[in-house]
Amino acid sequence: MSSTKISYKVGFIGAGNMAKAIGNGILVSETIKAEDIIISAPSDRNLAFWKEKGVRTTHDNAEVITFADIVFIAVKPQYFAGMIEGLKTTKLSVSKPMCFVSIMVGRTVKSVKEVLETVKGISGPFEVIKVMPNTPSMVGTGCSVMVSDKSSVFSSVVRQIMELTGVCEEIPESLMNACGALSGSGPAYLYMVIEALADGGVKLGIPRDLSYRLAAQTMSGAGKMVMESGKHPGVLKDEVCSPGGSTITGVHELEKSGLRAAFMNAITAAAERSEQLGK
Structure with missing residues (x-):
């Protein structure tokens, strides 16, 4: 290279x-x-x-x-x-x-x-x-x-x-702490998502090493779809959710659990902590 x-x-x-x-x-x-x-x-x-x-x-x-x-x-x-x-x-x-x-x-x-x-x-x-x-x-x-x-x-x-x-x-x-909270700290949050997805798979009987591989590749592929398709993440989500299907049922559970707010709060808290560390 x-x-x-x-x-x-x-x-x-x-x-x-x-x-x-x-x-x-x-x-x-x-x-x-x-x-x-x-x-x-x-x-x-x-x-x-x-x-x-x-x-x-x-x-x-x-x-x-x-x-x-x-x-x-x-x-x-x-x-x-x-x-x-x-x-x-x-x-x-x-x-x-x-x-x-x-x-x-x-x-x-x-x-x-x-x-x-x-x-x-x-x-x-x-x-x-x-x-x-x-x-x-x-x-x-x-x-x-x-x-x-x-x-x-x-x-x-x-x-x-x-x-x-x-x-x-x-x-x-002016955006450094915010971007640091998103892209700098973000991998830690996404590792937790991978771990949680894999745990869900294990609960349903998938061997743990296979469950980790499936979860990690799913995360990687979803990110690549956002980057290369040019489509809004919401549109890509809708393309996976069939009416009355299993995926929209799972999405409903995530929404009930406050998934979006939890991620937004994490980014905000990380940015605020960065401000404190700089003082």
Whole structure:
């Protein structure tokens, strides 16, 4: 697999699942050579995968910033302050133009930039881009949203990187927490749907492994129908529901249980929590 080559060096501060998904997308596509990627983590445990791929690894976040042109900040928001304080104690000194890509929930572009500006060792011009990926990015079917300034020098490259893991939509920052609650948190809710469908199948005598496969493929196929048919989900639902049939009877039970309201409430609650985490 090959794609348009990227001439920038890329770094990751944090080696969790999202960093792994994005970095692996780069490696599989061969858009950036392994030796032009660096990743840091506090322990060797999270770096083993990268060492096997030939990626440069370190425990020093300052080394990542010194080496890379584009740095993904892939730490949890509650650890960001500690990361910054750590950088202030190093001999970091960079004056090159660069880009920081934050995947931290709740943190605005402005707040991340203001905090990075307190690090005296970063003296050159830099921009901050916000990206919110989701876990299906780990299998190349992710859905990411991205916020960048219209004058951004790096936005097209960052979007290219994110599209290696699935789709990437540019949005206004005012929608970031809402989109994060939908596409970022959404997989967890849909995994629960798959589990519940499979449990229903097991209750009726379907072996569990078969029930999981049927439920997961049904979910995947339904999503593909929405994406490729161009039809409203309600229309597609109606096409499955025969008058007086079994499907509309099941739909009636879901409506009685408040399914729609439960999902809407979950998205709202997740967005509100993201707002809290950013304060």
